[in-house]
Amino acid sequence: MKSKVSYTRLMKSEALYGYIFIAPNLILYAIFFIFPALMTFVLSFTSFDLFSPPSFVGTAQYVRLFNDPLFHKALLNTLYFALARTTLTIVIAFWLALLLNRKLFGRALFRTMHFLPYVSLLSAVALVWTWLFATDGLINTVLGKIGIKGPMWLTSKIWAMPAIIVMSTWKDLGYSILIFLAGFQTIPSELYEAAMVDGANWFQRVRNITLPLSTPAIFFAVVTTLIGTLQDFDQFYFMTKGGPAYATTTLSYYIYEVGFKWFKMGYACAASVILFLLVFLFTLIQWYARRRWVFEG
C-alpha cells in the first residue's frame, strides 16, 4: 500500500516536471498557432480589409467562395499539384533511396548531393529553374539538339503546372530519401539473408521485404509531403505569380492574392479555413487507410 502511494507521488511529480518542460512549447504553440488559427476562423465570418475594424457578415464569405470560379480553379490546381507532386516524390525518392542504400562508391557524396536542394533557398532555386524553363533556356536548347521543339514552359496553360511540379519534386526529394533510408535501417538483415538463401533476386527482395516493411516510413513521407504540397506557395510566387491565366494559382497563392493584394482579408480567411479542412480531410483519410496498407508488425 505504502509503495503504491509513493509510486503515485512519483508519477505526479514526474508529470509535473513533464508539464513544466513542455510548457514553453505549448505556450508558444498556443500563441503562434492555435490563437491565429482560431482568429482566422472568426475572421472568416467578417468583412475585413486589414485596416478598418471587421464587420460581421455571417456565412456570406463562404457562399461567395462556393460561387467563385477562381476559387474552384485554385482548388483544382491545388489538388492537381498536390497529388501529382506527392506521387512523383514518393516513387522517385523510394527508388533513389534503394539505390543509395546499396554499397556504392561515393555513396555519402551522392546522398549529400540529393539532400542539397532540400536545404537550398527556394527563391534561388526557383530563379534558376525559371531560367532553365525559359523559351530559350537550357531545357529547350537540349531538347532542340535532339530534334524536339520544347514548349514555352512557364507561359503555357498546359505546361506551367507540370514544370513547377518537376521543380518542386526535385527540390524536396532529399527529405523523402532521408526518411526512406532511415526506414531501411530498421529492417532486420536476417530477412534478406533468408530470402537470398531461398534464391530471391534483388527485385524480389525489394518487392517482398523492403517495400512492405518500409510502409511506416512511406506512410510518414506521404502524409508530410501531402500536407506540405497542399500549402506550397513560394515556387508559384517566384516562378509564375499564379499565371498564365490562373493556370498555376493554388489555394495558398489565391489566399495571399485576395488577402494582401486585394485587401479582402475576411474572404482570404474563409479560403484558409477551406484549405485547413482540405489538409485535415486528406490526413484523416490517410490515417484510416493506413490500417489497410501500413505494416505495423
Place this chain on the structure above:
Amino acid sequence: MLWRSRLTRTRKLLVVKEERMCRMNSKVAFVLGLLFVSALSVLVCAEEQASDRSLWTLGTVPPDIKTTFTIISWEPIAKFGPRYKYIEQFFKTYYPNVTLKVDYGIDWDDYFTKLSTMIATGNPPDLVWMHDTRVADYAARGALLPLTEYIRKLPPLGWPDDWYEAQIRGYTYEGEIYGIPQDLVTGCIFFNKDLFDAAGVPYPPQWSTDWTFEDMIELARKLTRDTDGDGRIDQWGLAIGTWEPHACYWVVRAFGGDYLTPEGEPNFDNPRTIEAIKFLRDMYHTWKVSYITPSEVDIDRLFMEGKLAMYSKHNERCSIWMGASFNWGVAPEPRGPAGRCQFMGSSCWSIPKGAKNPDLAYEVIRYALSNPDSLKGIVSTLHCLPPRKSLAPFALSPELAAKVPNYTYVFVELAAKDALVPPYFVGYEEFVSLWHRYLDPVFLLGEEDVRGACEQLNAALREVLKSYRR
C-alpha cells in the same frame, strides 16, 4: 650713488609695471573684444538658426524630442543612400536626440505585405516609400494620413507651380493628397545601336517624334532574327510590357483608348482600347517580333544580353544600362493612330495611419524634397528626374549627357507635353489580376478573340469597381 641706483631701480620697476599694465590692458581689451564679437556671432547665429528652424519645421515638435524615427523603403542602399544622407543631416540639425532607423532594400514583392501588416498590427513606420500604383488602394482604406493640411500650413518649396500637376493628381484621392512625389520617371524606347548597325537598319528618330507605330513594327520585323540558323528566333525586335497594365498604357492611349471612361467606368469595350490590345497581341503572335514572357525580368535579361533591339521602358533604366557592353540610344515613343502618349510614373513619400511622429515625418518629407542639394544628390544617383521642374537640369550628369545627348529632350521636354500617369484607381491590384486572367491567354497564348477577352474583362472590372463603391 646708492640713492641714484635706488631711484633708477624704482624707475625701472615703474616702467616694467607700466608696461605690464599696458600689456594687461591690451589683453583685457582683446579678450573683451573677442567676447563681444563671439556674443554677437552667437546672437546672429541663434537668430539665423531660429529663422532656419521656422523655415524647416512646423513648430509643433519640441527640438529636444527623444524618439526613434523609422522609415521603410524597397530601394537598396545605393538608391536610398543620398536621401538618407540628407535626412540624417535634418535630424542632426534640428532634432539631435532622435534616433533614425531605416529599413531599406526590402524585396519589392514583400514590401507591401510587410507595410500592410505593420499598419494593421498598429506598429507602422513613421515614413514610408510608396508607389504610385498603390496610393489610392491604401488611401481609400484609411491606411495613409492625408497631407493636405500639412501642405497648407507649410508647403514644400515651389508648391504647386514647380511640381508636375499630373503627378500630384495621381496622389490625390477624394480631394486629399496622400503622397508627395519624390522622383519622376518618363518613358522612351531604348534601342540597341549595335543591332541596328549590324542589320543596316536606320535608327529610330532621336530628336523628333516623327515616326509611327507602323514604322516601329517595320523596324522590329527587320531586327527579329534567327542568327544561328537553328530555326529559333534568338534576336528580338521589340518589347512592350504587357505584364502590368500600366506598362503598356501609353500604347492604349496612343490608340485613343483608355482603361476607364472619364466617368470612372470600365472602358475595355471601347473599340479603340480593343484595337490597342489587338496591336499588343499581334506584336507577339502575328508579326512575331516580341519574346513571349509574363516577366519583365526576362526582357531586361534579353536587352542586357544584346538580344533585343527596342525596349519600351523609362529613364530609370539608364543607370542600369550605363554599364552595358553594347551601344544603346533613346528614342521618343512613336505616334499612334490617336496621337502620342508617354509613360509617367513615380514613387512618393507617405505617412501611414498610426505613425507615432506624423508632424516630424512631414518635416522630413518637406526637407528632403525642398533642399536642392538633396534633390541633386538623388537624381545624380538614380537617373530619375526630380519631382520639381526647376531642378530637372540637375538630373543630367556629365556621363549621362555624353551617353544620352537627347535625355532632356525625350524625358523632360516631350514628357511635359505628352506624358500621362496611368489611372491607379481603388481596386487597381484586383484589376491587375483580372488583366492576367483575361488577357494572358491573348498575349501569352495567342487567343484570337481579343474582343471577347476584352468584353469579359470589362464585365469583371465593372463588378470589382461596383464592389468598391458599395
